[in-house]
Amino acid sequence: MNRHTAKCVIIVLLILVFQNTHAQLTDLARLEYSYIPKSKSEDNFNRFRALINYPIKTQTDCYLVVGGEYSRIALNLEDNYPFDISNLNRLHVIDLNIGYTFKLNNDWRLGAKLSPRIASTLTHKLSGDDFFLNGGVYAIKDRTKEESLKRPYRLILGLTYNSTTGIPLPLPFISYYRRVNENWSFNLGVPKTNVKYFFNERNIVQTFVGIDGYFANIQDNIVLDGNQAENISLSVIVAGLGYEYCFTDHLIWYAYTGHTISMSNRLRDNNRDDIYRLDKVNAFYLRTGIKFKI
Numbered sequence: 001m002n003r004h005t006a007k008c009v010i011i012v013l014l015i016l017v018f019q020n021t022h023a024q025l026t027d028l029a030r031l032e033y034s035y036i037p038k039s040k041s042e043d044n045f046n047r048f049r050a051l052i053n054y055p056i057k058t059q060t061d062c063y064l065v066v067g068g069e070y071s072r073i074a075l076n077l078e079d080n081y082p083f084d085i086s087n088l089n090r091l092h093v094i095d096l097n098i099g100y101t102f103k104l105n106n107d108w109r110l111g112a113k114l115s116p117r118i119a120s121t122l123t124h125k126l127s128g129d130d131f132f133l134n135g136g137v138y139a140i141k142d143r144t145k146e147e148s149l150k151r152p153y154r155l156i157l158g159l160t161y162n163s164t165t166g167i168p169l170p171l172p173f174i175s176y177y178r179r180v181n182e183n184w185s186f187n188l189g190v191p192k193t194n195v196k197y198f199f200n201e202r203n204i205v206q207t208f209v210g211i212d213g214y215f216a217n218i219q220d221n222i223v224l225d226g227n228q229a230e231n232i233s234l235s236v237i238v239a240g241l242g243y244e245y246c247f248t249d250h251l252i253w254y255a256y257t258g259h260t261i262s263m264s265n266r267l268r269d270n271n272r273d274d275i276y277r278l279d280k281v282n283a284f285y286l287r288t289g290i291k292f293k294i
Contacts, residue, residue, distance in 0.1 A: 026293050026294050027053065027291050027292070028053050028054070028293060029051065029052045029291065029292040030049070030051040030052075030289060030291040030292070031049075031290055032047075032049040032050075032287065032288070032289030032290075032291075033047070033048055033049075033287070033288055033289060034047040034049070034212065034285075035047075035285075035286045035287075036260070036263075036285050036286075037283055038079075038281070039281045039282065039283045040281070041079055043076060043078055043079055045074070045075055045234065046073075046074050047071055047072065047073045048071070048072050049069065049070070049289075050070050050071075051069040051070075052067050052068060053065050053066070053067030053097060053099075054066055061103035061109075062101070062102040062103070063100070063102075065097065065099040065101065066098055067096075068095055068096050068097060069093075069094070069095040069097065070092075070093070070094050071091075071092070071094075072090065072092060073090070073091040073092070073093070073214055073216075074089065074090060075089060075091065077089075077278075082276075083224060087123055087218060087219070087220040088121065088218070090121065090122070091121055091232070092118070092120060092121075092122045093118070093119045093216065094118040095115045095116070095117050095134070096115065098113070099112060099113040099114070100112055104139075107143075108140065109139070109140045109141075109142065110137075110139055110140075111137070111138045111139075111140065112135070112136070112137045113136050113137075114134075114135040116131065116132075116133055116134075117131070117132040117133065117134055118130050118131060118132075119132055119164065119214070119216040120216055120217045120218075120219060121216065121218055121219050121220070122219070123220055124220070127219070129217045129219075129230070130219070132162075132163040132164050133161075134162045135160070136158050136160035136170075136173065137159055138158035139156070139158065140154070140156050141156075144177070144179065151178055151179060151180060151181075152179045153179070154175075154176070154177040154178075155175075155177075156173070156174065157172075157173070158172070158173040159171065160172075173189075173190075175187065175188070175189030176188045176189060182198065183197055183198050184196065184197060192208055192209070192210035192211075193208065194206045194208035194242070195207050195208075201246060202245060202246045202247075203243075203244075203245060204244040204245075204246070205241065205242065205244075206241070206242045207239075207242075208239065208240060208242055208258075209237070209261075210238055210256075211235070211237050211238070212234075212236050212285075212287070213233065213234045213235040214234050215231065215232075216231065216232055216233075217230065218230055218231060218232055222275075224267070224275055224276055227269060227275045228270075229267035229268065229269060229276060230268070231268045231269075231270075231272070232266070232267055233264075233265070233266055234263075234264070234265045236260045236262065236264075236285070237263075238258050238260045238261065238285045239258050239259065240258015241256070242254065242255065242256040242257075250292055250294070251291075251292050252290065252291055252292075253288075253289075253290045254288065254291070255287070256286070257284075257285065257286050257287075258284075258285050259282060259284060259285060261282060262282070263279065263281070263282050263283065264279075265278040265280070266278065
């Protein structure tokens with residue numbers, strides 16, 4: 001792997017660390033469907049995701065949050081591949097979320113989260129290779145509800161750890177949101193950067209650049225040219241347009257459509273090195289769902 005390729009891989013891994021962090025900080029429940037067809041092929045990827053978090057008040061402005069997330073990923077592989085694809089038809093990612101948050105002072109709220117994960121083809125009983133550990137600590141300054149501010153904002157700073165990246169160090173997290181005026185807002189950070197236009201408080205459109213993907217263990221390892229593929233991963237960077245309809249301040253239906261500007265679907269060995277690339281051609285992207293947020 002040359003130096004330029006290594007830098008690109010590291011950037012993608014850093015992005016994937018934050019894939020679900022913001023959603024798990026703000027969403028109490030979510031149902032979502034994603035779809036990416038392979039260009040000039042019958043292959044496609046689709047994912048159903050369900051998330052629920054339940055806050056338990058322990059004392060004034062202090063909450064224990066318990067919940068979980070399940071993703072069922074279907075890889076519909078119709079092209080000819082030099083290996084048995086039956087073991088890759090379904091991938092499963094299961095997270096248990098345990099968090100605690102408390103108000104430090106009038107400006108800042110602190111929080112911590114631990115998320116044990118199962119990510120696997122689940123064709124056999126569970127083994128140690130199917131288990132991963134994610135977590136993070138965060139500081140949140142949220143001034144979006146203060147009517148006295150002309151430009152309300154929210155800042156989230158933190159450190160996260162994700163064992164699927166193969167980087168044994170905590171990595172920084174930052175997200176900054178500001179409502180510029182009655183019609184415009186922006187968010188800078190990962191997993192998504194966007195600019196929103198508010199027709200009103202119920203109908204919102206946006207342009208965005210975001211990331212998506214998965215990482216899972218292959219229980220029945222695939223042997224190619226003497227190399228053994230033990231993991232499968234997808235990483236995409238996508239740009240497009242989105243629409244949100246707010247039934248209430250907390251219940252929202254959303255749809256995002258666009259085109260990937262970088263895509264890599266790979267089989268990898270135990271050292272996370274590439275064994276086989278399933279797809280790297282950019283394609284159409286769709287994600288839609290309904291969520292209940294704080």
